[in-house]
Amino acid sequence: MESLNGFKRTFYCGDVRMDDVGREIAVCGWVQRRRDLGQLIFIDLRDRTGILQLAFNDLTDREVFKKAFTVRSEFVLAAKGTLRERSAKNKDLPTGDVELEVTELRLLAEAETPPFEILDNTDVNDTLRLKYRYLDLRRPEMQRAIAVRHKVVKAARDYFDDNGFYEIETPMLTKSTPEGARDYLVPSRVHPGKFYALPQSPQQYKQLLMLSGFDRYFQIARCFRDEDLRADRQPEFTQIDLEMSFVDTDDVIAVNEGFLKAVFRKVLDIDIETPIQRMPYAEAMARYGSDKPDIRFGLELCDLSGVVKDCGFKVFAEPVAAGGSVRAINVPGGATQFPRKQVDALVEFVKTYGAKGLAWMKLGEDGMTSSFAKFMTDDENNAIINGVGAKTGDLILIVADANDKTVFAALGALRCECARRLDLIKKDDFKFLWVTEFPMFEYSEEEERYVAMHHPFTAPMDEDVSLLESDKKRCRAKAYDIVLNGTELGGGSIRISTPNMQKTMFRALGFSEADAEERFGHLINAFKFGAPPHGGLAYGLDRLVMLLVGADSIRDVIAFPKVQNASELMTACPDVVDQKQLDELDITLKGETR
RNA sequence: GGCCCAGUAGUUCAGUUGGUUAGAACGCCAGCCUGUCACGCUGGAGGUCGACGGUUCGAGCCCGUUCUGGGUCGCCA
Numbered sequence: 001m002e003s004l005n006g007f008k009r010t011f012y013c014g015d016v017r018m019d020d021v022g023r024e025i026a027v028c029g030w031v032q033r034r035r036d037l038g039q040l041i042f043i044d045l046r047d048r049t050g051i052l053q054l055a056f057n058d059l060t061d062r063e064v065f066k067k068a069f070t071v072r073s074e075f076v077l078a079a080k081g082t083l084r085e086r087s088a089k090n091k092d093l094p095t096g097d098v099e100l101e102v103t104e105l106r107l108l109a110e111a112e113t114p115p116f117e118i119l120d121n122t123d124v125n126d127t128l129r130l131k132y133r134y135l136d137l138r139r140p141e142m143q144r145a146i147a148v149r150h151k152v153v154k155a156a157r158d159y160f161d162d163n164g165f166y167e168i169e170t171p172m173l174t175k176s177t178p179e180g181a182r183d184y185l186v187p188s189r190v191h192p193g194k195f196y197a198l199p200q201s202p203q204q205y206k207q208l209l210m211l212s213g214f215d216r217y218f219q220i221a222r223c224f225r226d227e228d229l230r231a232d233r234q235p236e237f238t239q240i241d242l243e244m245s246f247v248d249t250d251d252v253i254a255v256n257e258g259f260l261k262a263v264f265r266k267v268l269d270i271d272i273e274t275p276i277q278r279m280p281y282a283e284a285m286a287r288y289g290s291d292k293p294d295i296r297f298g299l300e301l302c303d304l305s306g307v308v309k310d311c312g313f314k315v316f317a318e319p320v321a322a323g324g325s326v327r328a329i330n331v332p333g334g335a336t337q338f339p340r341k342q343v344d345a346l347v348e349f350v351k352t353y354g355a356k357g358l359a360w361m362k363l364g365e366d367g368m369t370s371s372f373a374k375f376m377t378d379d380e381n382n383a384i385i386n387g388v389g390a391k392t393g394d395l396i397l398i399v400a401d402a403n404d405k406t407v408f409a410a411l412g413a414l415r416c417e418c419a420r421r422l423d424l425i426k427k428d429d430f431k432f433l434w435v436t437e438f439p440m441f442e443y444s445e446e447e448e449r450y451v452a453m454h455h456p457f458t459a460p461m462d463e464d465v466s467l468l469e470s471d472k473k474r475c476r477a478k479a480y481d482i483v484l485n486g487t488e489l490g491g492g493s494i495r496i497s498t499p500n501m502q503k504t505m506f507r508a509l510g511f512s513e514a515d516a517e518e519r520f521g522h523l524i525n526a527f528k529f530g531a532p533p534h535g536g537l538a539y540g541l542d543r544l545v546m547l548l549v550g551a552d553s554i555r556d557v558i559a560f561p562k563v564q565n566a567s568e569l570m571t572a573c574p575d576v577v578d579q580k581q582l583d584e585l586d587i588t589l590k591g592e593t594r
Numbered sequence: 595g596g597c598c599c600a601g602u603a604g605u606u607c608a609g610u611u612g613g614u615u616a617g618a619a620c621g622c623c624a625g626c627c628u629g630u631c632a633c634g635c636u637g638g639a640g641g642u643c644g645a646c647g648g649u650u651c652g653a654g655c656c657c658g659u660u661c662u663g664g665g666u667c668g669c670c671a
Contacts (some may be wrong), residue, residue, distance in 0.1 A: 455671045
């Protein structure tokens with residue numbers, strides 16, 4: 001192999017054009033492909049910008065040609081020569097009008113045949129991709145995702161700097177707070193038996209920064225949550241986190257609409273319309289069955305509780321009587337587009353969300369069929385049809401449950417499933433939505449108490465302060481989420497900034513004063529010294545990038561992601577450690593673990 | 595913790611009712627080829643059918659267990 005030995009690259013492969021013809025240029029990169037025509041060899045050289053064709057001719061330069069003959073896929077080359085116009089052009093390639101007539105070639109590294117081809121649109125097993133992540137990342141698609149990620153971060157730094165925000169780092173080794181997600185714990189050598197926690201978010205620190213007078217803060221913050229993974233959830237992820245002083249909801253929203261505008265302009269050259277539509281949580285649930293509705297398509301929910309509350313069909317009447325509801329989606333054209341088999345699949349689909357079943361009614365050309373017709377009178381059936389505004393050819397899908405949460409969960413998911421099956425979703429459409437006025441509390445079956453829906457530092461809406469302790473179910477918070485195409489991109493709130501309100505909040509959550517002091521004493525104490533009204537928001541950077549590049553999995557926008565069981569296939573971590581390390585940390589493992 | 599899906603050549607897949615020597619494409623190797631660009635042509639190598647156990651005269655195929663990966667419910671203040 002040869003060394004660089006003074007070789008200087010003058011161009012990236014993807015950057016050369018007709019204007020550069022005649023120039024002596026030098027490029028470096030990996031061999032995408034070699035085409036051997038006998039006395040001619042072409043090599044496609046790839047770097048992060050694209051591909052440039054290198055040309056070798058046995059008759060013109062025998063020595064260089066012989067070298068090119070030994071080259072294989074993924075070899076690392078440096079090539080110098082004169083750029084010339086091609087006799088046969090490739091209009092599919094940005095550099096397709098030109099090629100490099102190589103006069104000097106250096107083989108910087110050989111390469112074994114990779115376990116999979118370095119190509120876009122290859123559907124290689126995830127296990128293999130992740131084990132050889134460094135090869136997977138060579139694919140142009142992945143290079144683009146990582147580049148977009150960089151652009152978003154750069155846009156964030158530029159935008160927030162332009163708007164008077166300071167970027168401030170907060171600690172990675174922090175105190176464990178049992179509310180919320182499970183913490184990743186870090187043992188302390190200096191304090192045997194004690195543990196740090198990796199941050200789930202910089203929440204408390206950024207609030208303290210407001211109290212310290214920094215007024216506007218942002219951070220590209222790594223966050224950690226020891227919970228199960230999903231297609232859009234990793235245990236280690238990145239937030240674009242921000243906080244502002246002397247603001248109310250409208251101020252935070254305005255700054256963030258500016259930010260989203262800037263990002264979409266810089267990354268996709270798309271103009272987002274502002275102001276972005278806002279919708280209270282209650283309306284989002286009622287119309288879409290979700291607090292992060294995808295508003296690119298209709299299929300809205302319809303409440304049939306009033307229509308069916310006295311009907312003869314127990315499956316409908318009883319849940320209403322028990323305080324639940326009966327709701328429906330009307331799928332236009334569904335009667336013809338969903339044959340019986342697909343409807344059965346939808347029935348199974350809603351069961352995964354806890355629904356006991358899915359009642360359906362088809363308004364076919366040749367009459368009505370339904371899964372419950374025999375339990376209903378004609379008038380009752382007609383009331384349902386009129387209730388949802390169905391026409392001939394439509395399919396009505398109904399979920400009934402004594403618990404509204406189940407009805408919303410099932411229909412909210414069903415709505416999206418139907419849209420997917422009917423191909424109603426345009427992938428390049430970006431529909432933003434602010435969801436506002438979230439409930440302050442939600443009831444935790446597991447803990448048998450009300451817990452903070454957002455977090456315990458969220459301020460209640462001014463008109464609902466009196467409900468904090470008297471009517472938790474109806475109490476709303478100054479919390480808002482930014483939703484894009486059915487994905488929660490970010491969320492935030494106006495925070496509690498007075499010790500009294502914070503105490504009331506902890507009391508409402510059922511913390512004793514001692515509990516609150518133990519867990520959040522530093523914050524309560526700090527607020528005694530003058531906290532400005534403040535609020536902020538945090539984006540999931542990974543999700544934002546996912547949507548910008550149209551990726552289906554969050555793994556495709558993270559350079560080195562974890563798999564479903566939270567391990568990393570390339571380095572095979574987590575892994576066991578030496579006994580010596582454990583001894584230093586005063587940690588004993590249960591026998592069966594090792 | 596629950597449910598669903600997948601695992602066959604380096605890769606992506608096919609493999610009929612359980613039946614002779616498990617196939618294709620791409621990739622890889624060799625030869626030929628002066629304008630290719632998914633080059634072409636000819637030939638070749640390459641398999642623990644994820645693993646273990648069972649049923650059977652006989653298992654890639656059926657059954658059980660398990661491993662790996664994916665999706666999802668719970669969970670994710």
